[in-house]
Amino acid sequence: MIKAAYFHIPFCAQICHYCDFNKVFFKGQPVDEYLQAMETEMKNTIEKFPTSELETIFVGGGTPTVLEIKQLDYFLNSIHKHFSFNVNEVEFTFEANPNELSKKKLQLLKEAGVNRLSFGVQTFDDKLLQKIGRTHRKHDVLQTIEMAKEAGFTNISIDLMYGLPEQTIENLRDTLDIAFKLDVQHFSAYSLIIEPKTVFYNLLKKDMLSLPSQEEEAEMYELVMEQMEYYGYNQYEISNYAKSGFSSRHNLTYWNNEEYFGIGAGAHSYVYGKRNVNAGPLKKYMNLIEETGFPYVESHKVTLEEKMEEEMFLGLRKTEGVSKETFAQKYHRSVHEVFGKQIAEQKQRGLLEETDSHIRLTHRGKLLGNEVFQAFIGII
Incomplete structure (x- = not known):
């Protein structure tokens, strides 16, 4: 039985310079229509591929927390309507930007059963944050994590990046020092990968991007591993570190090569022995849902x-x-x-x-x- 589901919200207030995920600017998009199409996909998916209770749910993007309160409420109700899960046992993760969460949104997420927040922090250096196209700053992270704790969230993850333009070892060390003081339960730490069709890719082609050397990047990874161990975070996967009992159950679904639902534009799924890829462009995604009930543009039976x-x-x-x-x-x-x-x-x-x-x-x-x-x- 399939125990995991991923939901993709492709909207962003601003596009980061390194991001190649399926995403569009939030402003002027048919957000309500998209959420309705997602609900149709949920309904059709669970009818075609019945399962028992989900054990992990992950909402990613894009930036899921860019949704307005009414849209967020509709989306969360859709998940509850079509998928069965025990709110006391499920791992229910929501990705969030540190400067896009209000007390009202946090309360809504908590009431809907979300019990794990994953913040895209990347670095605590404000100049670097500006350079990579992030809209938040260090003070936003400190304030929002405190607000999330006050709202009752006890499973918080932070994404960090290294190998960023003009980033130094000392700069990374400073970021780690601040991160550990926040007393969160989980970290993901990734090296920057320059992907086609990103701002950084175009800058690199024009020789306008100054990146750390491979040796410096390896030294940064060594520093991350060493510091995580020192502060009691177990490295359970190449890029992921957790306090005891807080490893990401959802991500382990992927690494254990288990099946999972994928709902939304550009989402991937692995169901009943087939790997499927959903249409990425919003219009194509919504049209396919309307015409066929499913947004698949690729479907492969895994040998x-x-x-x-x-x-x-x-x-x-x-x-x-x-x-x-x-x-x-x-x-x-x-x-x-x-x-x-x-x-x-x-x-x-x-x-x-x-x-x-x-x-x-x-x-x-x-x-x-x-x-x-x-x-x-x-x-x-």
Whole structure:
């Protein structure tokens, strides 16, 4: 049974310079019509792919908190109307911009069963925030997190980035120092990746973007790992760190290679053995919903070989790695029978290590993770 659902709200007050997610400016968009189309997709999805209670819900974007109160209320009611979940047991995450949450919105989220907030902070350096196109500033983060705690939220995550233009090690260290004082439960820390069709990509092509070297970026990652461990945050995945009991259950759905619903423009889903991609442009998304009931523009039946490959390159993102027992139970073959050569090669390079129960990245392997993952793709 499918236990996880992702909902995509593609609207933003401002587009960040590094972002390549499916998003549009909020102003002047058919937001109400889009939310109605999302509700239709919810209804049709749960009718076609019945499941029991959801265990994790994640609302991302875009910026979900850019919605006005009435729109937010309609959207949350739609989720409750079409999906079954226990509000006392579900992990219900909402992405938020630090300068777009009011007490009224926080209260509405809390009453709807949202129990986890994920703030896109990125850095506490105001100059850097301006450079990367963020609209909030350090004081917004401090104020909003305090407000969220007062509203009763006890599971708060912060997104941080390193490898940003003109960012230094000391600058990152300052950001981490401030972050740890906030006493939140979870951090995601990602290196900047320059994606096509972003402001940063165009600047890089014009040689107008000053980025840290690969060596400096690796040093930043080492600093993040070291500091997270020092302050009691367990690194349970390449880019994610949590206090005990606060690992993201929703993200673990992806890394455990389990199925999930994906609702909204540009959302991906993995249901009944098929990976589906929804139309990204709002008009196309809404038209497909109206015409066919589903917004799929791609649908792929995952083969057994692909499932085993995904089990490896997704599972190796986790610090504990890939469980030999789980692999054998899922695919009725041992992991060494399928990937023995690749495992041996990566162990010889010092990028993988093996315990009685798991195969996992070494410390050096975490720094070169993409190389390791690539070794398990397209080889069966």
